[in-house]
Amino acid sequence: MKKIQMVDLQGQYKLIKDQINNSFDEIMQSSAFINGPEVQNFQKELEEYLGVKHVIPCANGTDALQIAMMGLGLQPGDEVITVDFTFAATVEVIALLQLTPVLVDVEPDTFNVDPEAIKKAITPKTKAIVPVHLFGQTANMDAIMEIAKAHNLYVIEDTAQAIGADFHSKEGKTYKAGTIGDVGSTSFFPSKNLGCYGDGGAIFTNNDELAHTIRGIVNHGMYERYHHDVVGVNSRLDSLQAAVLRAKLPNLDMYNEARKDASLKYDKAFAGQEHIIVPFRSGDSDTHVFHQYTLKITNGKRDALVKHLNENNIPCGVYYPIPLHSQKAYKDSRYNEADFPVTNQLVKDVISLPMHTELEDDQIDLITKTIIDFVND
Numbered sequence: 204m205k206k207i208q209m210v211d212l213q214g215q216y217k218l219i220k221d222q223i224n225n226s227f228d229e230i231m232q233s234s235a236f237i238n239g240p241e242v243q244n245f246q247k248e249l250e251e252y253l254g255v256k257h258v259i260p261c262a263n264g265t266d267a268l269q270i271a272m273m274g275l276g277l278q279p280g281d282e283v284i285t286v287d288f289t290f291a292a293t294v295e296v297i298a299l300l301q302l303t304p305v306l307v308d309v310e311p312d313t314f315n316v317d318p319e320a321i322k323k324a325i326t327p328k329t330k331a332i333v334p335v336h337l338f339g340q341t342a343n344m345d346a347i348m349e350i351a352k353a354h355n356l357y358v359i360e361d362t363a364q365a366i367g368a369d370f371h372s373k374e375g376k377t378y379k380a381g382t383i384g385d386v387g388s389t390s391f392f393p394s395k396n397l398g399c400y401g402d403g404g405a406i407f408t409n410n411d412e413l414a415h416t417i418r419g420i421v422n423h424g425m426y427e428r429y430h431h432d433v434v435g436v437n438s439r440l441d442s443l444q445a446a447v448l449r450a451k452l453p454n455l456d457m458y459n460e461a462r463k464d465a466s467l468k469y470d471k472a473f474a475g476q477e478h479i480i481v482p483f484r485s486g487d488s489d490t491h492v493f494h495q496y497t498l499k500i501t502n503g504k505r506d507a508l509v510k511h512l513n514e515n516n517i518p519c520g521v522y523y524p525i526p527l528h529s530q531k532a533y534k535d536s537r538y539n540e541a542d543f544p545v546t547n548q549l550v551k552d553v554i555s556l557p558m559h560t561e562l563e564d565d566q567i568d569l570i571t572k573t574i575i576d577f578v579n580d
């Protein structure tokens with residue numbers, strides 16, 4: 204059996220190696236390292252794939268979130284509602300822009316933002332909601348868009364973990380995650396579902412004016428060469444990364460399918476287990492692209508299981524072990540433990556298993572058997 208890895212990027216590389224190496228050669232010959240044709244072409248191809256009017260590539264997923272918020276003109280003191288249970292980047296950029304992060308609880312089954320918790324957190328200062336499509340599953344965008352409309356709030360979708368996931372609206376329309384709100388952001392970090400070989404990110408929007416504003420912000424606030432109309436940043440996707448992404452994008456649906464297949468094999472092996480809860484699917488099979496396959500261990504053995512798997516050379520991860528509202532950087536006297544019952548429990552129960560496009564049946568058998576034996580012991 205091949206060594207089990209949490210993330211395996213080699214298998215994908217082998218299949219697109221020639222294509223990538225040829226593109227790299229061309230880029231070296233042309234020296235178009237920044238904003239070359241590869242970047243422009245990738246932008247167009249991603250717009251087409253997502254069915255969105257504008258994709259603005261940038262340097263990473265954290266920048267993408269920050270630039271989206273800058274583009275919307277959010278001002279210091281504006282309150283931005285996001286989840287207590289996500290990667291810190293989401294809340295970090297809110298704080299960095301001197302906006303006020305307002306963390307709210309998530310749903311126990313989907314791990315995504317609880318629309319009722321959003322409603323409770325709205326004040327006259329609230330300007331935006333940042334839903335995170337956590338672990339690859341789209342948040343309840345029908346409810347979120349409804350709340351946003353009623354209270355005149357912007358919606359910024361953090362799609363770093365869910366590129367390619369579908370959302371089926373209650374009107375019967377299908378959207379790609381990240382293209383429903385005012386603006387979406389994603390990351391092309393190597394381990395994401397669409398990953399490059401370094402850092403990369405992108406912003407999506409259907410709003411022409413916002414797209415124009417953002418294109419200037421990523422480039423030092425320039426709309427005309429050496430005319431700086433707004434304070435911007437330097438955030439670019441480089442041509443080598445764009446070439447990797449162009450080779451991978453046509454395979455993204457296949458990659459996500461392979462992840463879903465692995466998730467179903469895991470589900471099947473864990474069926475009927477009393478203390479193991481497999482990931483909930485909020486919609487049909489396309490609404491979850493399994494950036495992570497995350498179990499809940501309900502008999503208090505999660506930490507011991509992590510140790511046991513480590514000792515048996517089976518990688519696993521705990522995403523996330525500490526609620527953001529308890530992190531030193533994001534503590535706030537406005538928070539009350541009683542407002543976060545779900546996150547406070549999830550941080551004790553969740554464990555994410557190896558998930559990538561190259562998982563093999565014998566590996567899944569060993570992983571699931573080891574977990575079942577230990578949890579029931």
Ligand SMILES: *Cc1c(COP(=O)(O)O)cnc(C)c1O
Nearest residue numbers: 263264265290292363364390392
């Ligand atoms: C990975 C990730 C980010 C940040 O992306 P980077 O490219 O690493 O900056 C933001 N939000 C979420 C939910 C993520 O998983």
